[in-house]
Amino acid sequence: MALDDKIRHQHHDDEVGLPHSVNRDELVTPEYVEGTPDEAKLVRKIDLRLMPTLIVMYIFNYLDRTNIGNAKVGGMQTDLKLTSSDYSLVLSIFFVGYLIFEPPAVMILARTRPSIFLPAIMTAWGAVSVAVKGIDSLGGMLAFRVVLSLLEAGFFPGVMLLLSCWYKPSELSKRIAIFYCGTILAGAFGGLLAGGIIDGMEGVGGVRGWKWLFIIEGLATVIVGVVAFFTLPDYPQNTKWLSEDERRLASMRLIIREDLDEKMPYKKAILLSIRDPKLWLFMLALNVILASGTVSYFFPTLMGALGYKGRMVQFMTVPIYAVTLVINLAMGFSADYTRQKAFHVIGCAGLAVLSFIICAASTSFPVRYAFICFASPVTMFPGRERRAVSVPLINGFGNLASVYGSVHCGFATMTCFMFIAGVTAFVVKWIWDDKGLERIDYAAQERQEEAERRKI
Template sequence: MGTSNLMDYIKGHESAPGEGKLVQKIDFFILTFCCLSYFMNYLDRSNLTAAYVSGMKTDLKFHGNQFNVINTCFTVGYTVGQVPSNIALRYIRPRYFFPGMMLAWAGLTMCSAAAQHPRDLMAIRFFQGIAESSTFVGTHYILGAWYTETELGKRSGLFTSSGLAGTMFGGFLQTAIHSGLNGTGGLAGWRWLFIIDGLITIPIALYGLFLFPDTPRSTKAPYLSDHERALAISRIPDEKEALPLNFSFLLKVLSSWQWYGFVMLWVIAGETESFSSNSLISLWLQKKGGYTVSQLNDYPTGVPAVGIVSTLFWATLTDYYGGKRYLVGYFITVVGLVTSIMILVAGSQNTVSFVAYYLAGTVYACQATFFAWANDAMRFQDETFRGVVLASMNMMSNAVNAWWSIIFYGATYAPYFTRGMWAMIATCIALGLWTTGLLWMTVKAEKKRLAVSGEAIEAKEANLEGRNTETLSEKV
């Protein structure tokens, strides 16, 4: 990175002429596509739960924990695809890769409408998980490539919120489809949900194919001028020489504190989301009984709604305070402890449980802020290294969640999930401790980087001063 750019990072980055207009453009074209993509990503995931409580369970004769096994099959596929997806961005332009994966999962979503047995969905959801694995970690990789550390939190928050909006909208959509299309063409309402979700994904994929701007150094977007492309590159660190994907690269990744620190952070934090990501409120409502199909679909939408508010609040606040993402770790520690204890003591008191499940939605704030924290900490690293660490975070988290949900939140444990609540308490305590340790490591690493950078600047200035003195002596 040039001296002036380095000093901008040290001081917090100063706006350059035309930078505001550039950010507005990339906000529009990157965030619209990524947010719509993630919206559909979550809509296509949450529709399984909506379909399950709206007739699919009976039609396909589910029994035992088959519903959880289907979710696990998706999680396994999703986990397997994480690192390969981010590595693929090194070889395939994002505007081709992302839409291609979207078309794949749209087709698989529509195939779900033809399922005749739970095992059909197990196979479909596995491959759907592989296709959908590109969106979350891939977008965080792209956001880290375009935005500065004072811009990243809010954008990450908007992106994450779009997924939560997909979860929330899925409940209302299923309600509308069940009441309006159930029986149309001889198909149950839950089958129409899969068909419609797949169809509305296709136009978004086509939009990305034509207008997504790739990365600052590879963009050929027609709406960016030559000056804006150069400005976009000046906002990010100098390009590091791409590391070959060999055993040495693997050793670099696995010997780095960033890999262990941020992967374990997201493994722990990912399980604090278990209240919501495993649809516990839906299973709780169904097990308690006495609720209509509309209520079973509508009541759970309050959880992602709370998550959206919490995500945007914390993403904006941590940007305002110069990237203090660790604050969210302590917030989640407290909220997670409170909500799990509330459910343990609530028993049959529905009001207390409703409050606890909705309050647990605030934990979703960790998605945006923790991935922004990782992007901030690796801003000066090789791009492939950064992409692999980001992908590994989600990969390892989902690898744990694949069995965690069955052991602690199986459908047979509804409505109280006592075992899961105790696991949640332990997880929250671990998160508070790990956040403290990771904060110490990131502060230490940043001080070391600034010291090395300062020495490099001083050496360069001394060298330049020496050459100027030498030139002056020659003239004399």
């Protein structure tokens, strides 16, 4: 092997966690056999040590972001004298900050340790949530949402990046589905917590109940963030609860599917990612799905419009998330089992289109409530440098939809959005094989083009 190749491979080994003492040439031979009992045991161990921490972190990430909907019907809108437009602005400004801060945040994570970066930003946004106690104006709430977006921007794409460094593509769908259960559980229990806290803590210490909601959930977030410092792993090569053989196997599993890109600068990673047409199709699909997803911020308001009062406004959001939990898990496991992810997206988009049409056309409150439940499951949802660019670009661009989605959240509009999402998934399926969207090594192409230019 040439010296340049060895250097390039060493950079890659550092990325996927391959121990320096391991002979790389041995890893690309039939020595690695997929689906062995040892690999199954390793994956179970990773699941038990990695997934619970991430799920609990995501529960509080979602609670701290969406409890504003519960606070709105709990007295925040009246106390801060917010109009409907003001409330939409409070929602929208969060996603503007998310779009701006997300890519650099994840690039920082790609060069640091997840066990430090993710708990640190979590502890920080929990502390910021506690500070809501002092907010008494629209300006203060807008400032809070901007700071919250800055701190939360790196969390979700950072988790996706971390999962991709531990699991093979064929294993990711069900893990991501399980991870998404964090938002669903947060939504379900968030309504119960909000109902209890807002009513039970009203006026305690001279503080309104909706402010106690932010304070209590913020303090809980800080505690979880501190615990995560000690429980969240980094990458296979530096995880102490794996034996040497397990670290070797964890690296071998990933080396098979990794491209051999050298560690590249941020600007180059952006250019290579932008050249990938799949990136733009995924951006479009996520954009329209998340535009519809802003309906979740209005669940308490919708329950009030359906005639529920007091605590029941908060409690009636729980069944929506229960239905979402079942469908989410079923779709995630089915997508991994069949390896037909595009068809699952198309099917879920079709269900959402049907549900939104019925919600728009029906004047029956029970019918609308039932089909809001069925619409919610869809709408709630390279080398490390290239993944670190592509993931936040897709997620950030998708969250941009929440800016206009929070203003135009009519059922008819959401029907159109979900139809576009289904068509986009069909186009992706038609162009690329869903069993493994072809990996185009743009870095290798660039090196070849550079070599040809030198010959000329």
